[in-house]
Each structure stands twice: as structure tokens, then as C-alpha cells.
Amino acid sequence: MKVTLVVNTRKTEAIDYKHAIEDHLSSKGVKVTSILEENYNRDDFFDTDAIVSIGGDGTMLRIAGVLRGQDTPILGVNAGHLGxxxxxxxxxxxxxxxDRLIRHDYIRDVRTMLHGSVRRNGEVISRGTALNEILVSRRNGISVMHFAVSCDGQELSNYTxxxxxxxxxxxxxxxxxxxxxxxxxxxxxxIVxxxxxxxxxxxxxxxxxxxxRIQIRVESxxxxxxxxxxxxxxxKQGDIVTVRKANEMTTLIKLREGSFLETLRKKMDNEH
Structure with a gap:
């Protein structure tokens, strides 16, 4: 078995987690590799059985973006605020x-992603995928943006x-x-x-x-x-951004049922 650790070294506790995980997995005969920087690519994970993300939700989002649907499960280890x-x-x-990772004693939690494309003068100039969100916004804080949204070919609304x-x-x-x-x-x-x-x-x-299938026509x-x-x-003005559910998905490792509701409750409790 091979496990790859992706470590966000900007998190103060991340290195301590890294050493603890490496020591434990190595003692069980698991091959462990570590990536300490953000400049990694999909090929770094091609023969990996599982990925351990050490950081926060942002670290996991970067991994998901690099994997682009590759079916390697990701276990998140939080080294910052509650994620x-x-x-x-x-x-x-x-x-x-x-130990549960080694035994495959976990839930494979498959999450949907979004696909977005940008069309300019009838030609697609860029594409991307996202696990969390696709954001269309102004570049600076000076002016508002104007755009029209349609869904499945029907006009939904014009926005400022x-x-x-x-x-x-x-x-x-x-x-x-x-x-x-x-x-x-x-x-x-x-899709929200x-x-x-x-x-x-x-x-x-x-x-x-x-x-x-959602289309956003940029009017500013x-x-x-x-x-x-x-x-x-x-x-640019006149560009059309198309958003839809992606064919790719991201697989997260969950160690217990109901963990989303538990985390949500903790988040809400912390805000009071």
C-alpha cells in the first residue's frame, strides 16, 4: 500500500501531524511519500492508494482540483480551524x-463537482472544475458587475x-x-x-x-x-460562462456516519 501526504507547511501543527502519520504508517509497512509544496500535479498521485491532506479545507480543495476526478480517496487531517x-x-x-485507512475501514464519500467553461466570440477559451464553487465576480472593488443568467435555455434574471x-x-x-x-x-x-x-x-x-445547464452572459x-x-x-464584456455538474467527482474518506451534521453543529456552537 502507498499513501501520499500533502502537507500545508503554513499551518503550524502540520509538520507534527506529518511526523506522527509517517511514523505510524511506516511501522505498519506502508510506503509513504510526502509533498511539502503546492506545485504538484496529477502524475504525483497516479500510483497512490490514498491521499492524506494535512492542513485545512483549502488544502483539500487544491488536491481535488489537481486530481480532476481521479478516484483516489482523500482523508483530511485538520491542522488549523475547524473544517x-x-x-x-x-x-x-x-x-x-x-489503522482504519490501512484496513479500508471507512466510508467512501463521493462528492459532485462543477464544470465551467468560458466562451468568447463563439469559441471556448478556458475550462475548469471546482469541488466547492465557481465564482463570477468583479476584479476590483470599484464598480459593480452586470450580467444575465439563463438556465436550460430560459432566461432567469438580470443582475447588478x-x-x-x-x-x-x-x-x-x-x-x-x-x-x-x-x-x-x-x-x-x-446547484446553489x-x-x-x-x-x-x-x-x-x-x-x-x-x-x-446555467449560462451567465457578462455585460460589463x-x-x-x-x-x-x-x-x-x-x-470580457460579451463572454458567456457556462456552469454544469461535472463528469468528474471527488472521493473523500469519512470515518463516521453523520460527520457533516456534527461539524455543522460545532460550527454553529462556536458562533454563539
Missing amino acids: YLTEVSRIEQIPEAM SDGIIFSTPTGSTAYNLSAGGPIVSPGSPV MTPICAHSTKSRPVVLSDSS ENEIVAFDGEHIIDL
Whole structure:
């Protein structure tokens, strides 16, 4: 068995977790490799049986973006603030978690992703995938953006706002939540559309079927589209951004049932 560790060294506790995991897995005869920087690619994981992400939700999102649907399960070890995607949050949990990883004693939690493309003058100029969200927004804080949204060929609405978020159920607890969007259970077959600081009280979040094909026509300049905050593309007036459920998926390792609700409760308790 081979396990690859991806370590966010900006997290102060990450190196301690790394050493504890390496020592435990090596003592069980598991081959362990470690990646300490962000400049890795899909080929680094081609013969890996499992990935252990040591950092936070952002570290896991970067891994998911690199894997682009490769069916290698990811176990999240939290080395910062409480995350929604991570499963291990204390160093004393490492031995049991690694033993279960070796025994394949875990739940494979398959999460949907979003696919986005940018069309300019009839030609697709860029594509990307996201586990959390695809964001269309202004590049700077000077002006608002104007855009028109249609769904499955039918006009939905025209917006004047700071941007709009299209999130998966996984991403509903991220930027979407901060922008006033709803929290959605991870297995729900939906795409959540949430405007950011819309200049109309009638502009509300909309929950769409994940079979929907959504198009955003950009009607102003200085805009961008971002995939999980990583892959960022400059937009021009007249560009069309298409968002749909991706063919690719991300597989997370869950060590217990109901962990999403438990994490959600803890998050809400911490805010009081």
C-alpha cells in the first residue's frame, strides 16, 4: 500500500501531524511519500492508494482540483480551524485513523463537482472544475458587475451585483454561506446560485437541479471567473460562462456516519 501526504507547511501543527502519520504508517509497512509544496500535479498521485491532506479545507480543495476526478480517496487531517471536509482534528486520533485507512475501514464519500467553461466570440477559451464553487465576480472593488443568467435555455434574471456564486452541496458551507446562501446536505442533487451584494431586494439565492445547464452572459468589463479560488480567468464584456455538474467527482474518506451534521453543529456552537 502507498499513501501520499500533502502537507500545508503554513499551518503550524502540520509538520507534527506529518511526523506522527509517517511514523505510524511506516511501522505498519506502508510506503509513504510526502509533498511539502503546492506545485504538484496529477502524475504525483497516479500510483497512490490514498491521499492524506494535512492542513485545512483549502488544502483539500487544491488536491481535488489537481486530481480532476481521479478516484483516489482523500482523508483530511485538520491542522488549523475547524473544517467541514477534514475528519481528523487531534493528533491523538492519528493511530486509529491510520489503522482504519490501512484496513479500508471507512466510508467512501463521493462528492459532485462543477464544470465551467468560458466562451468568447463563439469559441471556448478556458475550462475548469471546482469541488466547492465557481465564482463570477468583479476584479476590483470599484464598480459593480452586470450580467444575465439563463438556465436550460430560459432566461432567469438580470443582475447588478458584486458577483454570483455557483456552489455544490459541498461548497454550500463555504463562500456561499458567507454570502447568505443556504446550507445544503452533501448528497443533495443540486446547484446553489447565490448573488453577492445584489442591488435589488428581489435577488435571492436559487437552488437548481444539478442536471441544469446555467449560462451567465457578462455585460460589463473587469470581471473574473474563479474555480475554488485557485484557477482564475479574466472575462470580457460579451463572454458567456457556462456552469454544469461535472463528469468528474471527488472521493473523500469519512470515518463516521453523520460527520457533516456534527461539524455543522460545532460550527454553529462556536458562533454563539
